[in-house]
Amino acid sequence: MAKKIVIDAGHGGRDPGAKNGTYKEKQAALGIILELGLLLYRGGYEVYYTRTNDTYVSLPDRCSISNKAKADAFVSIHLNASTGARAVGIETWRYVTVGTKTRQLAAAIQENLINATGANNRGVKETDSLYVLKQTKAPAVLVECGFISNGPECRKLFTTDYQRKIAQAIYRGIKEQVK
Numbered sequence: 001m002a003k004k005i006v007i008d009a010g011h012g013g014r015d016p017g018a019k020n021g022t023y024k025e026k027q028a029a030l031g032i033i034l035e036l037g038l039l040l041y042r043g044g045y046e047v048y049y050t051r052t053n054d055t056y057v058s059l060p061d062r063c064s065i066s067n068k069a070k071a072d073a074f075v076s077i078h079l080n081a082s083t084g085a086r087a088v089g090i091e092t093w094r095y096v097t098v099g100t101k102t103r104q105l106a107a108a109i110q111e112n113l114i115n116a117t118g119a120n121n122r123g124v125k126e127t128d129s130l131y132v133l134k135q136t137k138a139p140a141v142l143v144e145c146g147f148i149s150n151g152p153e154c155r156k157l158f159t160t161d162y163q164r165k166i167a168q169a170i171y172r173g174i175k176e177q178v179k
Helices: 025-042 059-069 100-117 131-135 151-157 160-177
Strands: 004-009 046-049 073-080 090-095 121-127 140-147
Touching: 004 025, 004 059, 025 046, 025 073, 025 140, 025 160, 046 059, 059 131, 073 131, 073 160, 090 100, 090 131, 100 121, 100 140, 100 160, 131 140, 140 151, 151 160
Parallel strands: 004 046, 004 073, 073 140, 090 121
Antiparallel strands: 090 140
């Protein structure tokens, strides 16, 4: 039986997420999950999306999609932002009180992302406040794929090649941990 993966493109519709000029977080997040979904599908996974276009989906609805699917993993894609324009790098978040599967999934995704992109490794971080990590029953991670607030990193995040590189790295991390 195929493993079920829910992929979540952060923000959407009336919620653009972080912005830098004309660049909007919701657009890059969607580009990455569409590429990731294709890789997962080709890899034999059953793929569920929280959104596949520029629509608004509430946080409870995002969690509900995952919980109703009885997902084996939930991966939410975002871009980071900072008031300091020099901040760069990738970080992966997990809920503070999680089991081994979630810890291993977060570590595998982070490691694959850094190896594939050469980005600054901001590490795996834990939180007790990110709603989708707290309310999703599956092992859940939230990936901050880079800083939209950093000009050079922002421009790279909006290229098809870099989005594909990110998606491939996340796919490898999932494949290592969700068998």
